[in-house]
């Protein structure tokens with residue numbers, strides 16, 4: 001494909017077409033004919049289990065990994081043969097490796113110095129970026145004196161300093177504790193919006209991806225299993241793999257007939273327009289309602305886990321696998337209590353094997 005072929009389309013900044021990477025002659029490729037577009041100023045998070053090809057994808061775009069087939073286009077230009085340092089992409093890796101012998105300013109200004117920027121320009125950019133990442137006035141601090149979160153911010157400022165057209169982050173908040181990660185991810189999103197940065201980030205933490213991204217791409221064995229907004233992927237996981245990866249375990253065999261499906265748990269209502277026939281069915285925990293014991297599907301509370309905002313219940317119905325439900329702390333029954341279950345069609349998702357009609 002040439003630059004002209006892509007000029008009629010939306011101004012995607014990055015386009016991958018059929019990108020394949022094989023580390024061994026036999027077995028499945030690490031990346032298997034991956035197609036992916038990232039629009040200018042879009043924040044895309046690639047999510048997937050260990051070994052699904054996330055890092056390899058970043059490395060191919062960065063020019064650190066050769067692709068056996070397919071194309072990488074940046075602003076319409078094929079990147080084959082373009083060395084990493086000429087691609088205009090910024091990289092921030094998991095182990096953000098700051099230079100320990102340089103102070104904060106020395107670290108942040110590194111890329112600018114390499115580019116031959118003037119001292120005044122470097123100082124201005126460093127001041128601006130340290131303000132942006134919430135470390136104003138930290139220029140002279142030694143890297144070793146910074147907390148993990150502060151170091152992460154310095155690494156981010158360093159990656160942003162040369163104003164890359166595409167910023168790639170590999171597990172950007174991987175090393176940090178949960179609270180700090182949740183705070184930083186909100187700040188990062190605001191920062192990228194403010195700067196209009198295009199971002200391709202890789203993480204295995206779905207919470208991080210959903211909070212950061214405009215679009216989430218779920219990888220499975222070197223292929224894209226699903227791509228969509230966080231809400232779309234959350235509400236309509238495309239396959240059992242994606243559903244389970246997101247932590248949804250209420251998945252059963254089902255046969256749809258009309259407005260309900262026959263499942264090992266009994267009849268479960270399905271969304272309007274669902275095609276009749278066999279399928280795998282997901283019931284999101286939010287769609288499992290507790291009723292008084294004589295009504296609904298009889299079940300016993302097997303476990304309850306306090307999750308902060310709600311209580312996660314594990315329920316054992318009379319037949320079929322255990323079911324997860326979510327309820328408020330006030331309403332949560334005790335372990336061993338007998339309850340009834342009802343299912344809400346709005347939280348029922350037909351997975352691969354049957355799709356809603358139309």
Ligand SMILES: Nc1ncnc2c1ncn2[C@@H]1O[C@H](COP(=O)(O)OP(=O)(O)OP(=O)(O)O)[C@@H](O)[C@H]1O
Nearest residue numbers: 023024030048049050051052053054055056057204
């Ligand atoms: N340099 C390499 N040589 C051989 N195999 C490799 C190499 N790099 C990656 N692989 C293999 O390619 C596949 C994809 O690896 P990759 O690191 O891209 O996955 P990942 O999704 O980033 O995993 P993680 O979340 O564990 O970092 C894995 O099976 C991995 O073992």
